[in-house]
Amino acid sequence: MRRIRALLNRIRGFSTPFGGLSWQAVEPGEAIARRVLLFLADRRVLYAKWQDEEVVHAVPKSVQEIRRFLSTLLDSRPQDDKLADVLVELQEHCRNFLSWVDRIHPGAKMLLVGGDWLTTYEDALAVLRSRLVEGLRTLEETTSVSTGTLRRRIPYRGDVDELERSVVDRIAQMPARNQVTDELEKYFERVVQMLKRER
Numbered sequence: 001m002r003r004i005r006a007l008l009n010r011i012r013g014f015s016t017p018f019g020g021l022s023w024q025a026v027e028p029g030e031a032i033a034r035r036v037l038l039f040l041a042d043r044r045v046l047y048a049k050w051q052d053e054e055v056v057h058a059v060p061k062s063v064q065e066i067r068r069f070l071s072t073l074l075d076s077r078p079q080d081d082k083l084a085d086v087l088v089e090l091q092e093h094c095r096n097f098l099s100w101v102d103r104i105h106p107g108a109k110m111l112l113v114g115g116d117w118l119t120t121y122e123d124a125l126a127v128l129r130s131r132l133v134e135g136l137r138t139l140e141e142t143t144s145v146s147t148g149t150l151r152r153r154i155p156y157r158g159d160v161d162e163l164e165r166s167v168v169d170r171i172a173q174m175p176a177r178n179q180v181t182d183e184l185e186k187y188f189e190r191v192v193q194m195l196k197r198e199r
Contacts, residue, residue, distance in 0.1 A: 029143045030145050032073055032143075100167065104121045124167050130163075136154075
């Protein structure tokens with residue numbers, strides 16, 4: 001039965017005038033779901049505990065790799081496919097996190113702007129993880145491929161909606177990266193001037 005379904009997934013229509021079968025090599029949804037599971041299972045960003053330095057440098061890079069991987073899979077699926085909708089949703093959560101990260105950075109901590117930047121960073125990561133768990137649940141419902149083992153490894157926050165609103169509100173109060181850079185430059189200029197006067 002699975003073999004028949006896999007073959008049917010490759011049929012894309014009939015050509016005329018002779019009624020020829022139009023055939024396109026499209027990877028079955030179940031195979032794509034398994035590729036997603038294998039790829040995400042190797043992403044420590046989804047379940048590991050991070051220290052300050054690792055959070056800042058390693059997490060966005062890993063999330064960007066997840067986003068690129070999902071883009072590659074999307075290139076091989078039709079736009080109206082239900083599986084494509086799931087992949088787009090997973091990709092959107094990655095994009096949201098990366099846009100948040102652009103506003104959360106050590107410069108905000110140095111200037112004491114926007115509260116504790118690391119707490120906000122960790123909460124943003126908790127939102128990403130929880131949203132991906134929800135996406136994996138939808139992936140299982142769409143393809144019948146079990147995602148339970150991976151979902152149990154990823155920390156999930158039951159209050160993810162409230163947490164996401166909190167993260168968005170806190171980030172909205174933070175300055176843009178270029179504003180922080182300008183402020184840091186002014187700060188270091190003042191330090192240099194003070195050192196010169198002390199000489």
